[in-house]
Amino acid sequence: MKRTITILALLVVQLIYSQTKNKTADALFDKMYYVEASKSYELSISNGDTSKEIMQRLGDAYYFNTKMTSASKWYGKLIAEYPNEVSAEYLFRYAQSLQGIQNYELAKKWMKAFAEKQKSTDARAKNFSLKNVTLEDIENIKPSFLLENLEINSAYSDFGPMYYKGDLVYSTTVDSSYWKTNKYGWNDQPYLNMQLGKISETQSNVTFKERFGKDITTKYHEACIAFSPDEKTIYFTRNNYNGKLKRDSKGINNLKIFSATATENSNGTVSWKDIKELPFNSDNYSVGHPSVSKDGKKLYFVSDMPGTIGSTDIFVVDILGNNQFSTPKNLGEKINTTGREMFPYITDQALYFSSDGFLGLGGLDVFESRINDGIFDIPANLGAPLNSNRDDFGYIVNEATNKGFVCSNRKTGKGDDDIYAFERSCNQAISGYVFDAISNNRISGAMVTLKNANGIKVAETVSQLDGKYDFNNNVNCNTAYTVEVSKENYNSNTKAIVTANSSGKTEALIGLDPALIARENGVLKIKIGIIFFDLDKSDIRYDAAIELNKVVLLMHQYNNVVIKIESHTDSRANDQYNLELSDRRAKATRDYLISQGVAAERIESAIGYGETQLINNCSNGVPCTYTQHQMNRRSEFIITKM
Structure with a gap:
């Protein structure tokens, strides 16, 4: 993008550059006025200054403005001229710019060179390692999105969509309020403000409805917003401006998140009052791109604050009420890389965000990290056509309808950054x-x-x-x-x-x-054939041994199984007699298993229950058939541990 990639381009952490001889260009570059800086650096080169510092800054001026053809040209010359002096970061940026012009074969070569040079210190090297997902894997992802460019898009930047009361709020450089003539030096475009669009019934298009948030609009940037679940609180990104524009010690105007509260007017319109900075803002680093969890308890955002792993990371805080928040927590290396993670959007099912630190098709790609038991899964690239060789970002979705919006500065758009409606097929x-x-x-x-x-x-x-x-x-x-x-x-x-x-x-x-194992009413039992005993005896017969050997084999196969043995009789004969006989038979069964090598401690107990646990109604005096009585004559091997 011409890097309104959202005003949060300000979040991009630069390398520590050496100054060049072109002090005018350096001043423009340091203020992130990349359009004018690139012209000045090109003039220096035409006058014979081909130093490493000049080519680095010229390549970066184009890279940060998503001019990938020019960026790849100057990075290529830089690496060819100074092969042993450039840092690994420039190999990475060269590979990224090559992806941006769809020269994937050459991009793979330089991404591999980057990984080899930086593998011990940079997580991006691991992400681009051939041991993980390859570029071919990304290219072969089954297409699952149908995109439609919106009517509201202009020749400039339109991005940052967010749902609001069934409509869509988005950021645009069109009609920049009363300060329309002001231009942003980064990309020589007007400053950003917000508008409200009406979503069509099919959710495939948006038409302009009215300006949004006049109460929170200044002559600088306002963009990238989120709402509380009840839509009575708005969180929005703004330049460090609260009546006065503030810069840090390096002269950079950082970004901050502000909140405001909705007040309903008598005519039914809404005014945004009580504008406040969030307490974790700072004059010395940027925060932006807010997203609120569906339960309203957590706020996700992007920052380059201390503790950031890469250029920009995704952080989260607990929303405590009364403008109170917990200490920001970095989402960690599963989500954040040494590259840029931006534009988080949280649902009850997944975290969506854009990154150039994971393997992608070029520039920023949209990634999805599913949520399982409160834990984020490893991010997955959502593939083409959602992602392209340019920057793709600002993804929001209605999980129930599988419809949503995404932003891109791909060449087929109407202008710089465009908003696209999408329908996500479900695979x-x-x-x-x-x-x-x-x-x-x-x-x-x-x-x-x-x-x-x-x-x-x-x-x-x-x-x-x-x-x-x-x-x-x-x-x-x-x-x-x-x-x-x-x-x-x-x-x-x-x-x-x-x-x-x-x-x-x-x-x-x-x-x-x-x-051999059956589950009966939640109880595990070893099921074998009937164990027959001679009349009035408890000796293990040959045919009984054949069945019991199945138990032995299973217990040798599963060394952790512990059982208890229960023997039962039918109701014929004296109750006490049956109890004593079944107990002798249970213990004889236990002794046989031990004799076959089953450890005694693996047999928890061996007890006879006589006729006390009949499994039918054939109790004393009840006429029953032989088969019915036979059902009660049983030995059970109950698994108690495994």
Whole structure:
């Protein structure tokens, strides 16, 4: 962008530059008046000054203004002329500018050179490492966005969309209030203010409605806003100006976040009153790009304050009320890199932001970090066409409708920065792994079948060596499915799931019990054939030993399993007799298992219960068939630990 990339271009931390002989150009550069500075530096070069410092600053003047063709030209000459003297940062910027003109092959070469030179000190090197996601992976992301350029876009900068009362507030350089003739030196455009647009019924277009926020408008920048959930508090980004423009010790006018409160007028309009600086602002660093969590408890923002990992990072504070906030907390290295992280937008499902510190298609790309149990996942590039070889940023979305808005300065736009409406198609996948429910070991070679709500098979696969399975096709969003798993020597299992209503993966982990194990009313039991004993005896017969050896084999296979043995009789014969006989049989069973190598401590108890725990109504005096009585004559092996 011509770097209204949002007024927060001011957040970009520069390298420590050596001064050149062109003091006029240096002064313009230091004030971030890059348009005029680039002209002055080019004049110096035409007059014979081809020093490293001149070419660095000229390349940067174009780079920070998103003039990637010119930036790549001068960075290329800089590296060719001073191959051993330029810092790794210029290899990175050269690679980025090459991506910006879609010279991806050469960009990969210089990104690799950057990684090799900087790998021990810069997280970006890790992000661009060939061990992780490759550029080909990003290019091959299945397109899931349909973009439409909005009618409100002008030949200048239009960006920073935010929902408000069913409409859209956005920042623009068109009609810059009463100070229309003022120009911003960074990109030689008017200063920014806010307007309100009406969103069409299809949410595919926005038309101008009226100016927004006259009460908070100054002759400098106001942009990048957020609202509290009740829309009675606005947070907005402004130059360090509160009646007077302030600069830091280096002469830089930093950015600050302000808040204001809505007051409803008698005619139904809203005025914004009680304008306040947020307490974590500073004259010495910038903060901006606010985004409020859906519960109104947290405020996310961008800053280069102390503790920043890279050029700009995303921070969060707790909103405590009465203009009180917790100490800013950096979101850490999972989200922030040594590059630029900007434009956070938080929903109840994900954090969306733009970055040039992760692998992308050029400039800033939009990334998504899903939220699972309050933890941010590793950010994922959202791919083309949402992202391009230019800057893509300012992403907001309605998670329920999968529609939203994003900004870009791609060449196909109407002007500098344009706002695009998008519809996000929902691409879901189902993945997980199959595991042994007793040992937790992964199971390979299991047949995994995906069925729809009508029981019709949708897809089928086999679990891999690590137990993993994936269904990456034929899966719809917000849809009920059943995953069925079967494997020889295991009981089959099913799991019902409903996929999410946004793109991503739904995880379904499936545990299989060994075929000898059954779950009865939440109790795990080893199920074998009937253990027969001779009349009035407790000796282990040959046919009983065959069944008991199955228990032995299973306990040798699962070394952590602990059991208790329960023996039961039917109601025929004397109650006390049955109790004593079943107890002898339980202990004989225990002794047999021990004789076959099962450690005694793995048998918690061996107790006979006689006819005290019948599983049907065949108690004393009740006429029953042989089969009905047989149901009560049983030995049970109950798993108590595993």
